[in-house]
Each structure stands twice: as C-alpha cells, then as structure tokens.
Amino acid sequence: DTGVSQDPRHKITKRGQNVTFRCDPISEHNRLYWYRQTLGQGPEFLTYFQNEAQLEKSRLLSDRFSAERPKGSFSTLEIQRTEQGDSAMYLCASSLKLAGGGETQYFGPGTRLLVL
Amino acid sequence: GENVEQHPSTLSVQEGDSAVIKCTYSDSASNYFPWYKQELGKRPQLIIDIRSNVGEKKDQRIAVTLNKTAKHFSLHITETQPEDSAVYFCAASSTNAGKSTFGDGTTLTVKP
Numbered sequence: 748d749t750g751v752s753q754d755p756r757h758k759i760t761k762r763g764q765n766v767t768f769r770c771d772p773i774s775e776h777n778r779l780y781w782y783r784q785t786l787g788q789g790p791e792f793l794t795y796f797q798n799e800a801q802l803e804k805s806r807l808l809s810d811r812f813s814a815e816r817p818k819g820s821f822s823t824l825e826i827q828r829t830e831q832g833d834s835a836m837y838l839c840a841s842s843l844k845l846a847g848g849g850e851t852q853y854f855g856p857g858t859r860l861l862v863l
Numbered sequence: 864g865e866n867v868e869q870h871p872s873t874l875s876v877q878e879g880d881s882a883v884i885k886c887t888y889s890d891s892a893s894n895y896f897p898w899y900k901q902e903l904g905k906r907p908q909l910i911i912d913i914r915s916n917v918g919e920k921k922d923q924r925i926a927v928t929l930n931k932t933a934k935h936f937s938l939h940i941t942e943t944q945p946e947d948s949a950v951y952f953c954a955a956s957s958t959n960a961g962k963s964t965f966g967d968g969t970t971l972t973v974k975p
Contacts, residue, residue, distance in 0.1 A: 751906075780962065789869075789952045789965030790907065803962060838906070844961070851897060852963060854906040 749773060751841050751855035759861045760829055767825045768858045772841030779822050780840040780852060781814055790838055790854075796822060797844060829862045836860075865890040867955050869966025876943050877974050884969045886953035887935040893955040896929060896936050897963070901950045910951075911938070943973045 752771045760766050772779045778797050782790035793812065794804045798819040811829075816822040826833055836859050840852040866889040876882050888896075894915035899907035913920045913927045913936065920927050924943075929936040940947055950970050954963040 778961065787967070789867075789954075789967050790963075792962045792964065795962055797961070850895070851909055851912060853909070854899075856906045 751839055751853055753837075753839050753855040753858050755858055756856060757859050757861075759863065761863050762829060762831060764829055765825065765827045766829060766860065767823055768837055768839075768860075769821060769823050770839030770841075770855055771821045772839070773843075773853060774820075776841035776843045776853075777819070778842045778844045778850065778852075779816055780842070781822070781824050782838040782840065784836040784838055784857070793824075826860075829860075831862050834860055834862045865893060865955055865957075865960070865964040867953060867964045867966045869953050869969060871969060872967065873970045873972075875972045875974065878943060878945060880943055882938075882940045882943050882947070882971055882973075884938045884951055884953070884971070885935060886937070886955075886966050887933075888955040888964075889934065890955070890957065890960075891934065892957040892959070894958060895956045896927070897954050897956075898927060898938050899952045899954065899965075901952065901968075903949075907952060940971075943971075945973050945975050947971060948973045 754769045780795040781793040784790045796816040811827045814824045836857045838857045839855040842850040842852045869886045897912035900910045901907045926939040950968045953966045956963040
C-alpha cells in the first residue's frame with residue numbers, strides 16, 4: 748500500500764495519560780499535516796511540516812501537543828496529560844509541494860482517540 | 864485567517880436528481896479549492912479540485928465552479944446514485960499558507 752498510513756488506528760486511554768501517534772506519508776511527499784476531526788465537523792488544522800521543519804502550529808494547539816518529523820519522513824504526534832476533550836479522530840495528510848501552486852493533500856485512515 | 868462556510872449541512876435527493884453544495888471563503892489569497900468525500904469511518908478522499916485560474920472543472924458526473932469575485936465555489940453532482948451518499952467537505956488553501964481550511968461538511972443522502 749503506497750498511501751498514507753497511521754498507527755494505531757484506535758487508542759483508548761485514561762485521562763492524564765500520554766499518547767503518541769505515528770504517520771507514514773506517501774514516500775515522495777515533502778509536506779505532512781496533522782488535523783483533528785470531531786463528529787459533524789470538518790478536519791481542523793493542527794500543524795504541518797515541510798521536510799523536517801515544522802512550519803506552522805495552530806493557535807488552538809495547547810502546549811500538551813507536540814509533533815516531530817525528525818528525518819523528514821514519518822511523523823509522530825504526542826499528547827501529554829490527555830483530557831476528555833482530546834477525544835477525536837486524528838488525521839494525517841501528506842502532499843508534494845511544488846513551486847507556485849496549491850497542492851493536493853492525501854489523507855491517512857486516522858487514529859481514533861477515546862479518553863476515558 | 865481563512866474561514867470557510869459550507870451549505871447546506873444536510874441534503875437529501877432522489878436517485879437520478881442533481882445535488883449542489885456551496886462554499887464561501889474569506890481570504891482573497893486562497894487559490895486552491897479541493898472537495899473531499901468521506902464515507903462513514905473512512906478517510907477523506909479527494910474527488911475534484913479547482914485552482915483560481917479556472918472558473919469551472921468537470922469530471923464525469925462531478926463539476927466544480929469557482930467565482931473568485933464573490934469568493935464562492937460549488938460542487939455539482941448530476942445523476943446521483945445511492946453510492947454518492949457520504950459527507951462532502953470543501954476546503955480552501957493558498958500557495959503560501961500550505962494548510963487547508965475545511966468547511967463543516969454536507970451529509971448527502973441519495974434515496975433509491
């Protein structure tokens with residue numbers, strides 16, 4: 748499968764625990780995005796990387812959230828001290844950024860997080 | 864920042880009828896407008912996109928129109944089929960911004 752993959756697909760955790768999600772983008776893609784989606788809403792931007800550089804973080808992203816893309820390939824999203832409000836689907840997307848144009852983002856299957 | 868509004872939130876049509884979903888955006892710098900289809904429990908899948916140098920694009924039963932002056936774009940699905948039933952999201956992004964801003968989605972139901 749050459750699409751975007753995410754692991755795990757589902758995660759149940761207790762409030763206060765830390766969780767880490769992984770995203771493997773399409774291999775030649777240089778941009779990687781993290782979004783959060785709750786029921787009845789569109790994906791909400793969290794952060795994105797171009798290669799290994801984190802170019803933007805949403806102002807809505809609390810300091811409990813951190814993301815890395817150390818070698819410009821896979822990325823991890825960590826949530827520390829989880830809260831019930833963190834329960835959502837976490838989507839990863841990747842794209843190939845070329846000069847001068849908006850690029851198509853391809854989504855992974857998501858990680859569904861439930862915080863009890 | 865960019866704000867995207869999408870209407871209607873739900874749409875029910877009879878099989879064979881057409882469906883139209885509309886989105887408006889706020890940032891005049893936005894120049895790329897994709898549409899995604901998301902079936903229950905699955906990932907959003909790109910179905911069509913349009914760039915700001917084009918007014919209309921068509922792919923079989925699906926078409927998208929863009930009015931840059933009015934800052935709105937629309938998805939048109941003709942000859943709808945039950946398998947078109949899903950949630951559809953519009954999005955807007957700009958060359959420099961990178962990230963996409965999504966609408967809240969339209970749940971389309973096609974009744975056989």
